Amino acid sequence: MWSFGSIVPSMTEQTTKRQPSKEQLAAMGRGRKASSAVGAYLEALEQHRPKRGRRVSAEDLEKRIEAAKDVIATTSSALQRLNATQELMDLERRLEEARAPKVDLSALERGFVEFGAIYAESKGITYEAFKSIGVSPAVLKEAGIKR
Numbered sequence: 001m002w003s004f005g006s007i008v009p010s011m012t013e014q015t016t017k018r019q020p021s022k023e024q025l026a027a028m029g030r031g032r033k034a035s036s037a038v039g040a041y042l043e044a045l046e047q048h049r050p051k052r053g054r055r056v057s058a059e060d061l062e063k064r065i066e067a068a069k070d071v072i073a074t075t076s077s078a079l080q081r082l083n084a085t086q087e088l089m090d091l092e093r094r095l096e097e098a099r100a101p102k103v104d105l106s107a108l109e110r111g112f113v114e115f116g117a118i119y120a121e122s123k124g125i126t127y128e129a130f131k132s133i134g135v136s137p138a139v140l141k142e143a144g145i146k147r
Helices: 022-047 058-074 078-099 105-123 127-132 137-143
Strands: none
Touching (some): 022 105
C-alpha cells in the first residue's frame, strides 16, 4: 500500500469538527432575527392588503346571507339551490373575515424597521424590490433602506 504520511489522515484518525466562534454565532442569531422580523411583516402586509372594489359592510353581508337562505328554502330548481348554497358559503366566509379582529401591524413594523436594513444588505435586496411588494416609502425610510 502507498503511504502518504501526514498529508492524508488515516481512516482511524478522528477529524475534529470546527465550532463557530462567538462572533459567528452572534451574527447567525442576528440573521435569523432579521429574517424572522422581515418575513413576519411582509406576510402580514400581504394578508391584510386592501381588496379591490367596493367595501361591503357586515350588515349588507348579513342581508345577502338571509336572501341566499330564502332562495335555498323556497326554490324548486336544483341549480338555483346549488348556486345559492355556494353564494351562502362565500358570504359567510366574507362575513367572518369582516368580523375578524384587525391585526396591529405596528409591532411587526417596528421589527421591520429594526432589522430591515440588515436583511436588505445581507441579501442584496433593493428599496424598489421592497416597495414593489407593498412596503411603504415611509417605512423603508425609517428602516434606513435607501433608494
